[in-house]
Amino acid sequence: MSERLDEVPDASQRAGREAGGESAHPRPALQKRRFGRRMRRSRSAAVAPSTFDIRDLLSESLAGLLQRPARSALTAMGTVLGVGTFVAILGLTSTTSSQIDARFSVLTxxxxxxxxxxxxxxxxxxxAFPKDADRRIEALNGVKDAGVYWTVRLDEANSVRSSPASKEGERSTVVAASPGVLRAADPTMAQGRTFDAFHEEHAEQVAVIGAGLASRMGITTLETHPAIFIGDTPFTVIGIVADVERKANLLLSVVVPRSTGLALWGEPTDEPAKMLISTQIGAARQIAHEAPTALRPDHPEYLRSIPPPDPKTLRADVTSDLSQLFLLMAAVCLAIGAVGIANTTLVAVLERTGEIGLRRALGARGRHITLQFLAESAALGSWGGLFGTSLGTLTVLLVAVLRDWTPVIHPGTVAAAPLIGLCTGLLAGLYPALRASRVQPAEALRR
Amino acid sequence: MTARHHHVPPVIEFRSTALTYPGPPPVEAFKPCTLRVGRGDFVSVVGPSGSGKSTFLNIAGLLDAPTGGTYLLDGMDTGALKDAERTALRGRRIGFVFQSFHLLPHRTALENVILGMTYNGVPRTERAARARQTLVRVGLSGRLDALPTRLSGGERQRVAIARAVAGRPSLLLCDEPTGNLDTRNAESVLTLLEELHADGMTVLVITHDPAVAARGRRTITIRDGVLDEQGPGVAAS
Incomplete structure (x- = not known):
């Protein structure tokens, strides 16, 4: 016990200097620099203020969190879930809408x-469509297939029947279409074939029908060259369509050559004629622009082109529909997380009343206590935010890998999520931290 | 006392200092009294439970402000100070030792002592070295990294004393420092306080135990909020 504790200028010398203004022992330079500003402010009382710099704040808060790691982890879990849901939802909606885009690119x-x-x-x-409409359009660069079609208006007597004798007809629509329509619709044939330029040119009485209609009419094979009757006019069924990529209503219709339809029932009356054009990728808008002029150079205004919708608009619609609902859920998760942090921090304040009293006795000001608890809850929130962001991103990745999609997450989402966690932590810690600062040291130390 | 000490004000000076808790009804917890505790004194304040010891500790330790009279710490009128200044003065000039130690359970002895220097302006770079030096001084050189739960009661109180003196305060204010200790540990803690006093520290021990009080160079009795000392230094006003 040979060491003495009062080897450096001790409190009595400090007291003399600070109270009486004696300056026999100049203050060490470091201390002067660090506290100079504050000293000037409180010169009247001549008390150097309590100190608690940012490094002290960080190390004390970190120590506070790490001394109860399990509790800290559980406390942060609410934020993890909230932020994780937020990131996952935004990521999944943008991933899904990019998938919608992908399908959109292929078909629409x-x-x-x-x-x-x-x-x-x-x-x-x-x-308005000329006779050689298909040829005119197919001559355009970028067009794969094109054809004119319209729905034929038939009265009760002219319904579709399997034999002329049967009274009850099918309420199927009859579509007059040039061969290009069936090619552009990209059908999958169950049996047979589609009609072609020969049938069109000779106004052959042939028909292509959907698989559902075929089974309803008892047509199981085309080897017997079955016929159907529209009114009393027989048509040889030459193809049964199992599926089409475009114009799904063709599956429910009886499709006959355009020239046949024109010859039997005349020009379209109810619904105007339309043209379906399938194009190369990227050519659609250009073709849409050119088509009326190519078809009717004399009266391009007789025809109206409908280009595919803008993919960006489509994506925005889908994204906003999906994400509004799910973002609400994420907000609820986040609110629950915030309440969790607030609750646990409040319990921690009550539990650590003795520690708060001790810190106050050691010279901590109320605001130092507030800052410490606030820093702890902010750290929990940020940690929850970071971990939640990772979990959310992983979820999006996992779903994308499993569904063979391309994961899409906006960088802004990933950047904002930890900040949301931080704000949640700060908000949640505000009340407990303020309460901690109001703990009376004398009271707290008695516990 | 050397000639220089005549210029140094007493560490504690009560001038008709009193504390009345506002009612209703108002309670006069500490009656007006005058007290001077000089630099390097070792004073015991003894009194039974409910006599006003805690009130005295709270006033002397700047945890509570007197409602009457004046309290000067190191010659500074504490009544003129703002709350933040009182807090700062408490952190820099007073080292507290409590009956229940108040050590942070998840921090080592060394970290607990370092905590004592967090708020009173000791530069970060010096804290660990000073804490280590102080723990060696209180006889815990081999227990620096031990958690409080692994220490005996006497060792815990030594850590608490090291935490109180590491910041080099003017006054070591001990509230029942042996209250939770067995005889052997109590003796070692009292010996340590005597050694610190011998090194020049001003020590004020508040206790209900006359045997502990007898270790002080001066003994002041407190009863019903009134201080009484056989000899110079205290007077009821």
Whole structure:
């Protein structure tokens, strides 16, 4: 016990200097620099203020969290779930909508429709599509297949029947279509084939029907060359379509050559004629622009092109629909997380009343206590935010890998999520931290 | 006392200092009294439970402000100070030792002592070295990294004393420092306090135990909020 504790200028010398203004022993330079500003502010009382710099704050808060690691982890779990849900939802919706885009590119983005609007312009114009419409459009660069079609208006007597004798007909629609329509619709044939230019040219009485209609009409094989009757006119069924990629209503219809339809039932009356064009990827908007002029250079205004919708608009619609609902759920998760942090921090404040009293006795100001507890809850929130972001991102990755999708997460989401965690922690810790600062040291130390 | 000490004010100076808790009804917990505790004194304040010991400790330790009279710590009128300044003064000038130690259970002896220097302006770079030096001084050189739960009661109180003196305060204020200790550990703690006093530390021990009080160089009795000392230094006003 030979060491003495009062080898350096002790409190009595400090007291003399600070109270009486004696300056026999100049203050060490470091201390002067560090506290100079504050000293000037409180010169009247001549008490150097309590100190608690940012490194002290960080180390004390970290120690506070690490001394109960399991509790800290559980406390942060609410934020983990909230932020994780937030990231996963945003990631999954953007991933899903990019998938919708992908399907959209394959089908819709390569489809152009042209409508006959001639009757709006000129009641005597007749069918706006020329006879060689298919050929004209197919000559355009980027067009794969194209064809004109319309729904034929039939009265009760002319319903579709399996034999002329049967009274009850099928309520199927009859579509007159040029061969290009069936190619552009990209059908999968169950049996047989589609009609072609020969049938069209000779106005052959042939029909292509959907698989559902075929089974309803008792047609199981085409080897017997079965016929159906539209009114009293027989048509040889040459193909049964199992599926189509475009114009699904063709599956429910009886499709006959355009020239046949024109010859038997005349020009379309109810619904205007339309043209279906399948294009190469990227050509659709250009084709849509060119089609009316290519078809009717004399009256391009008789035809209206409908280009595929803009993918960006489509994605925005899908994303907003999905994410609004799920973001609400994420907000609820986050609120539950915040309540969890607030609750645990409040319990910690009550539990650590003795420690708060001790710190106050050691010279901590109320605001130092507030800062420490606030830093602890903010750290928990940030940690929860970071961990939640990782979990959310992993979820999106996992789903994308399992579904063979391309994962899409906006960088802003990943950057914002830990900040959301931080804010949650700060908000949740505010009340407990303020309460901690109001703990009376004398009271607390008695416990 | 050397000639220099004549210029140094007493560590504690009560001038008709009193504390009345506002009612209703108002309770006069500490009656007006005058007291001077000089630098390097070893004073015991003894009194039964409910006599006003805690009130005295709270006033002397700047945990509570007197409602009457003046309290000067190191010659500074504490009544003129703002709350933040009182807190700062408490952190820098007073080292507390409590009956129940108040050590942070998840921190080592060394970390607990370092905590004592967090708020009173000791530079970070010096804290560990000073804490280590102080723990060696209180006889715990081999227990620096032990958690409080692994220490005996006497060792815990030594850590608490090291934490109180590491910041080099003017006054070591001990509240029942042996209250939770067996005879052997109590003796070692009292011996340590005597050694610190011999090194020049001003020590004030508050106790209900006359045997502990007898270790002080001066003994002040407190009863019903009134201080009484046989000899110079204290007077009821």
């Amino acid at each position: 983005a390569t489809e152009v429709n042209v409508e006959d609007v001639a009757s709006d312009r000129n009641p005597y114009a007749g069918l």
